[in-house]
Amino acid sequence: MSKGLMRIMDGTGDNKVIWNSNSAVEVEAARDMFDKLIKKGYKAFSVTKDGDKDGMITKFDPSLEKIILAPQISGG
Amino acid sequence: MVTGTGEYQVRGAWTSGTTDATNAVWSTWVYDTNLTASSGTGCVWNVWVGSSATPIMYDITPYVVSAQLELTQEDLDAMEEARVRARREHEEMRARIAQRAKEQAEADAKAEELLLSLLNEEQCKEYSEKKQIPIFCGGEYPAFILTKERSYNVVELDARGKRIKRHCVQTVGVPLADQLAAQFLYIASGHYQELLAVANHQELR
Numbered sequence: 398m399s400k401g402l403m404r405i406m407d408g409t410g411d412n413k414v415i416w417n418s419n420s421a422v423e424v425e426a427a428r429d430m431f432d433k434l435i436k437k438g439y440k441a442f443s444v445t446k447d448g449d450k451d452g453m454i455t456k457f458d459p460s461l462e463k464i465i466l467a468p469q470i471s472g473g
Numbered sequence: 474m475v476t477g478t479g480e481y482q483v484r485g486a487w488t489s490g491t492t493d494a495t496n497a498v499w500s501t502w503v504y505d506t507n508l509t510a511s512s513g514t515g516c517v518w519n520v521w522v523g524s525s526a527t528p529i530m531y532d533i534t535p536y537v538v539s540a541q542l543e544l545t546q547e548d549l550d551a552m553e554e555a556r557v558r559a560r561r562e563h564e565e566m567r568a569r570i571a572q573r574a575k576e577q578a579e580a581d582a583k584a585e586e587l588l589l590s591l592l593n594e595e596q597c598k599e600y601s602e603k604k605q606i607p608i609f610c611g612g613e614y615p616a617f618i619l620t621k622e623r624s625y626n627v628v629e630l631d632a633r634g635k636r637i638k639r640h641c642v643q644t645v646g647v648p649l650a651d652q653l654a655a656q657f658l659y660i661a662s663g664h665y666q667e668l669l670a671v672a673n674h675q676e677l678r
Contacts, residue, residue, distance in 0.1 A: 407647060408580060408646050409576070409583065410581070410582070410586075410647075440658075442658040444591065450591070450662050452664075453658075465587070465591075465654070467654070468645065468655070471643060471671055472643075473624045473673060
């Protein structure tokens with residue numbers, strides 16, 4: 398059984414979404430959340446549990462260990 | 474008593490509260506015949522400015538002991554109700570502010586934890602000690618340094634390590650450490666051009 402973690406930045410610091418990659422229901426729920434946030438302008442980055450940065454992603458992959466979602470950026 | 478309406482009783486050093494009764498402001502003012510600013514030593518002006526041998530501290534803050542107002546019981550009840558309501562609202566506001574501060578502290582702590590989970594040991598050390606995060610992109614010197622500030626905190630360096638520009642790019646509605654984490658991820662994953670495309674820039678000379 399492998400688990401994935403999504404950390405979504407927000408006003409509370411971040412919210413965590415965890416899924417079991419063997420559970421279709423959990424994977425779908427996580428995918429829905431991911432897609433919804435990407436549509437809102439969030440950017441997703443894949444990070445391994447060791448901290449390695451794999452890069453920006455645009456599609457949800459349930460096999461990823463950790464995904465960090467950052468809200469849209471704008472010029473200050 | 475204060476002259477005038479006769480409705481307010483006032484206590485204070487106007488009539489007493491001095492070590493020298495004859496030099497009390499009120500007595501002097503009333504009884505001194507040399508009542509001008511420039512004449513004799515006993516006039517009110519000289520006493521007031523402390524020309525007498527013994528300095529006198531006057532309490533010139535009169536306060537109302539009682540006020541005879543024509544108020545009905547209904548008025549008094551309404552005033553009391555307003556006072557209780559104002560106090561309750563004040564306490565509720567203080568509680569909301571305290572709760573908000575607590576939530577903000579928790580959010581900041583979570584964001585810091587997320588940020589630190591992305592940094593290597595050296596970056597963590599520099600962030601802790603200097604409140605900045607160097608990001609190397611293959612060179613001898615960092616290509617970027619993120620400073621722990623909300624605005625213009627993305628500093629760009631040239632190949633010799635000289636700071637040449639700073640960029641302002643923000644994430645709204647998240648703690649500062651989350652903004653740094655987002656900026657860090659853009660740069661560390663090689664998407665810094667995307668970051669800089671929306672940023673405002675400032676040359677550093």
